[in-house]
Amino acid sequence: MNSGDYSEIAPGLCVGGTPPRLDGQVNTSPDFSEYQGFDYVFTFHKHSSPVVGAVEIRYFFEDDWNNGLPKHEFAKIRELANQAFAYWKNGSNVLIRCQGGKNRSGLVAALVLVSSGKSPDEAIELLRSKRSDDMLFNRHFEALLRDGSL
Numbered sequence: 001m002n003s004g005d006y007s008e009i010a011p012g013l014c015v016g017g018t019p020p021r022l023d024g025q026v027n028t029s030p031d032f033s034e035y036q037g038f039d040y041v042f043t044f045h046k047h048s049s050p051v052v053g054a055v056e057i058r059y060f061f062e063d064d065w066n067n068g069l070p071k072h073e074f075a076k077i078r079e080l081a082n083q084a085f086a087y088w089k090n091g092s093n094v095l096i097r098c099q100g101g102k103n104r105s106g107l108v109a110a111l112v113l114v115s116s117g118k119s120p121d122e123a124i125e126l127l128r129s130k131r132s133d134d135m136l137f138n139r140h141f142e143a144l145l146r147d148g149s150l
Contacts, residue, residue: 006101009109010116014094015095015097015127017100017105018099037093038051039055041054041096041097042094042096043058043097043098044059044060044061044108045098048097054095068143077111102132106135106141107138110145124142
């Protein structure tokens with residue numbers, strides 16, 4: 001699966017990455033077929049092109065595999081996950097994306113799934129079964145989910 005793909009994790013909830021041909025470009029063309037059908041797109045990669053045709057919420061945080069996530073980021077990430085959950089719960093189609101669609105988007109999507117009643121382990125397993133075995137390969141992010149820090 002290339003980073004431009006997205007996967008439906010649950011009806012109306014998708015996780016994906018930025019398409020390589022759009023990554024880093026500033027392009028406002030309405031021909032972004034990769035994102036048609038979404039009401040809300042949460043973007044966590046600072047160089048992703050803007051989304052046209054959906055409400056886009058952008059917030060960048062580092063995917064630092066060695067040092068984890070600074071505590072000052074916890075509240076904002078939790079707030080955005082709660083927002084994504086509320087939109088999804090109310091019937092909107094939601095895409096959560098980052099550069100590769102595995103760590104930052106995986107962390108937020110897992111938080112959404114936990115808000116829906118899944119355990120952290122169930123959320124991680126669902127993401128891996130629906131998207132990729134290497135979802136949340138950032139073990140710091142996985143630990144934050146499992147220990148309830150976020």
